[in-house]
Amino acid sequence: MDFKIAIIPGDGIGVDVVSEGVKVLERIGEVYGHNFKYEHMLVGGCCIDKHGTPIMDESIEKCKSCDAILFGAVGGPKWDALPREQRPERGLARLRREFNLFANLRPAKIYEDLKDKSPLKNSIIEKGIDIMLIRDLTGGIYFNEKGRREGKYGLEAYDVECYSVMEVTRVAKKAFELALQRKKRVISVDKSNALESSKIWRDTVTEVAKEYPEVELKHMLVDKAAMELACNPSIFDVILTTSIFGDILSDEAGVTTGSVGMLASASLNENNFGLYEPIHGTAPDIAGKGIANPLATIVSVAMMLEIALNLPKEAAAIDRAIKQVLSEGYRTPDIYTEGTKKVTTIEMGTLTAAKIS
Ligand code: NAD
Numbered sequence: 377m378d379f380k381i382a383i384i385p386g387d388g389i390g391v392d393v394v395s396e397g398v399k400v401l402e403r404i405g406e407v408y409g410h411n412f413k414y415e416h417m418l419v420g421g422c423c424i425d426k427h428g429t430p431i432m433d434e435s436i437e438k439c440k441s442c443d444a445i446l447f448g449a450v451g452g453p454k455w456d457a458l459p460r461e462q463r464p465e466r467g468l469a470r471l472r473r474e475f476n477l478f479a480n481l482r483p484a485k486i487y488e489d490l491k492d493k494s495p496l497k498n499s500i501i502e503k504g505i506d507i508m509l510i511r512d513l514t515g516g517i518y519f520n521e522k523g524r525r526e527g528k529y530g531l532e533a534y535d536v537e538c539y540s541v542m543e544v545t546r547v548a549k550k551a552f553e554l555a556l557q558r559k560k561r562v563i564s565v566d567k568s569n570a571l572e573s574s575k576i577w578r579d580t581v582t583e584v585a586k587e588y589p590e591v592e593l594k595h596m597l598v599d600k601a602a603m604e605l606a607c608n609p610s611i612f613d614v615i616l617t618t619s620i621f622g623d624i625l626s627d628e629a630g631v632t633t634g635s636v637g638m639l640a641s642a643s644l645n646e647n648n649f650g651l652y653e654p655i656h657g658t659a660p661d662i663a664g665k666g667i668a669n670p671l672a673t674i675v676s677v678a679m680m681l682e683i684a685l686n687l688p689k690e691a692a693a694i695d696r697a698i699k700q701v702l703s704e705g706y707r708t709p710d711i712y713t714e715g716t717k718k719v720t721t722i723e724m725g726t727l728t729a730a731k732i733s
Pocket residue numbers: 389393448449450451452453465468636637638653654655656657658659660661662667668669670672710
């Protein structure tokens with residue numbers, strides 16, 4: 377079949393890891409007889425440098441003509457001093473907003489061969505880690521009113537956390553639907569003992585749950601959830617949460633599986649159109665060294681094949697290839713342990729692509 381994919385590497389290691397994602401996609405095309413066409417575009421700091429804006433209007437239009445978006449990461453110290461509206465992250469925020477990508481799926485699963493890399497004790501991880509975190513991505517404190525004003529103590533700044541019943545309902549439905557395909561357990565994470573927005577979150581999720589009687593719903597406060605992720609990650613199947621809590625908890629859930637360099641994501645709208653990206657950032661500390669782990673992006677490509685292109689067999693082939701490469705002992709530095717074979721970003725991509733069958 378023919379598909380068109382928007383390719384947006386962004387900044388820092390985004391560029392290195394997206395090339396490897398495309399390499400694997402090309403190999404899928406060869407082995408399974410698909411033809412992938414690409415629309416390459418700049419978003420983030422690189423776009424600011426070239427065009428003076430983090431994203432061009434024409435890029436939004438180009439994305440509309442594609443079946444899915446593959447994204448790397450944006451941002452970096454070079455652009456940190458810019459005013460908020462002009463920062464690289466605004467490019468990503470605009471894509472999320474323009475395409476109404478409200479449901480952010482962030483799976484965290486431990487690979488058998490990477491158990492040694494988990495910062496958690498064996499006694500904890502042997503019970504298994506297989507979490508699907510669903511984060512609201514277009515509402516909440518990152519997207520609502522913010523500003524500065526004169527307050528009681530002089531200059532102050534504020535960001536508003538706000539959720540509507542509509543926003544909670546639509547993301548909760550996604551979570552329950554995904555739970556039906558998994559272990560049928562949803563834990564909704566909020567801070568309803570302190571926040572009114574969390575109270576509406578909790579009440580709305582409870583209402584939505586009535587439409588899904590087969591799914592067990594529990595509520596958990598975010599501070600407890602942070603603790604349980606470190607001590608008892610096996611209790612989680614689907615986690616449903618707000619934008620800010622999901623941002624923080626997904627890095628935590630992710631790293632329990634070994635490295636943030638392994639964690640993929642899909643950001644979807646009501647029609648399942650989506651942007652696929654690793655959850656990590658541009659990693660300025662290792663950018664340009666050729667050592668970033670491309671597997672998070674490669675897993676994102678697998679999610680894209682499954683969700684956007686309806687190619688589950690091809691997605692499974694990527695999963696098998698990654699497991700094989702890991703079981704043969706190949707590791708980028710972030711997942712390296714003594715006795716394994718250290719490889720670069722490019723080598724990891726090439727090895728994984730070669731295992732696709
Ligand atoms: P980061 O995720 O870039 O890095 C955190 C740590 O994880 C670093 O030590 C880094 O080296 C390591 N790491 C991340 N990805 C890795 C990979 N693939 N392989 C090996 N190691 C990896 O987070 P940060 O340092 O807080 O942010 C850096 C920049 O990235 C900031 O400008 C931030 O705004 C941006 N950012 C962008 C996105 C995005 O575009 N979606 C997400 C997060 C952060």
